[in-house]
Amino acid sequence: MGARRPRAVDRRRPGAAGLGRPRGVIADVVRAEGAPGPTLVLDQGRLPRGALALRGELIAVRRWLEETGRGQVRKIALVGPSPVASYDVDYRFVQCLPEPDGFDFRTGCGHSLLAAVVASGRRGPVRVRAVTTGDPVLCLPRPDGSYTVRVERPVSVAELLPTGRPVQRLCGLPVSLVRYGNPYVFVAARDLGLTSRDALFGAGAEVLGRLLAVRAAAARLLGLPVTGALPKVAAVGACLPGRLSVRAATVTGWHPGLALTGSVCLAAARGVPGTVPWLLSEGPDRRPWAAVERVRPLRLDTPSGPVLVSAAGTGQRLAHVAVHGKRARVLERSLSLPWRIHVTA
Template sequence: MGRTHGGRNRRAPGARGGGRLMLTHVAAASGAPSSTLVLSADALPEGEEELCGALRDATDWLCERGLDDITKIALIAPSRHPLFDLDYRFVQVLPGAVNGFDFRGSCGHSILASVVVASRLGWLPKLAPEHRVRVRVTNNNDRVVCEVDESVRDRTTFTVHFLRQQEPRLDSLLPDGQVLTGLSTSEGGIRVSQVSAGNPYVFVAATDLGVRDVDELFGDSARLYESLSEIRRSAAVHAGLPAEGAFPKVAALLPDGDATLAVRALSVPSWHPTIALTGAVCLGAATKIEGTTPHSLAGSAARPGVPLTIRTPGGSTVASAAVSGSRPSSTLSWVSVPHKEVVFRGAVDIDSLRPHTRKDELLCL
């Protein structure tokens, strides 16, 4: 939302005072390709057809006001599960003449945006260092613990821990049971690793796409973009998913020193400026799976207990995957990613969503 929110404390168009009273809020996580529009799930239709209609009205409203760069939506509610604080459902906007929506995956950056908004709504205590918020991802049943490192005014920094209800065997993270999968493209066949942790991802060695060094990987190559897009579409068809959907994600990898990988990833509908938080989680887990492309390129980070440094055009991050047991029955305990910052952008009064507002919220509005 850079062109709309130039100042740190500026609100989105249509915002009013008392942000906790509004139905919709906007927050942005560092490294994300888009801010997140956070909505109260309990105030929206439950049926997917009616829900898509309400979300389409909301995204049309955003587009009319020059906010069409918001392509992530989070639907949140105080969790009804006694072990969690917040229920979260992710919606990826698929831009087009008529916007579409993909409900299949998750988004770690939007999870953090949701935690910040939930605290502003009073659903959570005021965020403070060492405070942990437990989030249940209803898209894929992931469990995410968001640990607050720092909270100052409208900025909060987290360490994020991804885990499952039961520790999965590493080989169960391979959707088709193979460490390497052959896919067909217009340029011939290519071998990739398909891994699902946080989100389903397709990892390909950048050298197999003719990329020679990191500068070339991070360059604005239309040919590389189209090659990765075609690989992603082929992997989607292979998995029985819509070719033009948002999942699986795709990323090209290149060694950049020991325990460091240079990564170029796609988002919707362009290059990702960094890598998705779920992408860092998935890549961190994939480096521990013997025989995969990430494992073969990661150097010492392929060993248990060694974190992976991920370098992207927009900066670097670290993924630490905790692995238990010995091969081949090793299990993934969790994956942690530190230093993820979220900025609260403000409250937005979207007229088209007023019919879905709860009566108590309407009285406040």
């Protein structure tokens, strides 16, 4: 376990990091509730420029995590003060893939973004520039210690549908490909033979294999590597009135809950006529969010518990999507990592 450093608070002050040469690589381990594992949060000010892209160094860090009993850490976040005046924090994300030398630098992770905000020690609302996906995100602390995480990227319906179609067939199943933050593939649970929440949450390897096959087909359709982390895939069911049940897959198997980006993308998809989530909605919920122009609350049932998400439209565009009641806690503070980079003048 890493030793605590008395100067850890000083380095968290805005502007304290990034001055002069890196003084050694320091990281925190933070876990957001609902995430499949913790995030390793790296202080941007203690890394040489471009260091995160050095695959050899990342492989060494992953090996060190395994050797020190931290093998469950499969997400890496780089955080530091943003040079853009309208943001407080810049955040970059790297997803560790199953192979020891595999990384995906294109995906985003809302749980890791929240972990990075909590690790930064900033108080009050925090405006985050998610550099990996290009999304502006506002993290709002609540009196109970939780956060509302709001993605504030206005888009049209056309921008949400990467293929231009709300539904198409992949692997013999009608699916919806939607992009808001991360791209997702949504499959109706009933088309997988799952007609109850228990059946959905208890589905095993056979259903997982079908979902992963759909994900691979969608990746080829979108021009993404089949071995990467994108697009994500989830099965969605209308198992109880007024809510949706959802179960997603990760790069290594079933997700224990639902990615924060999955909640965001699902809420966005529900307001697009013809998509799988829209077709599964009932009554007044089956209306485009752009026609309502107000916050649309939605309860999602996941294997790890309920998630509350909302979407708001302005005119004919989706204005923002928010996930409510999210929490994260620091597991380890100020770890010294075995980074081998030598900085020269």
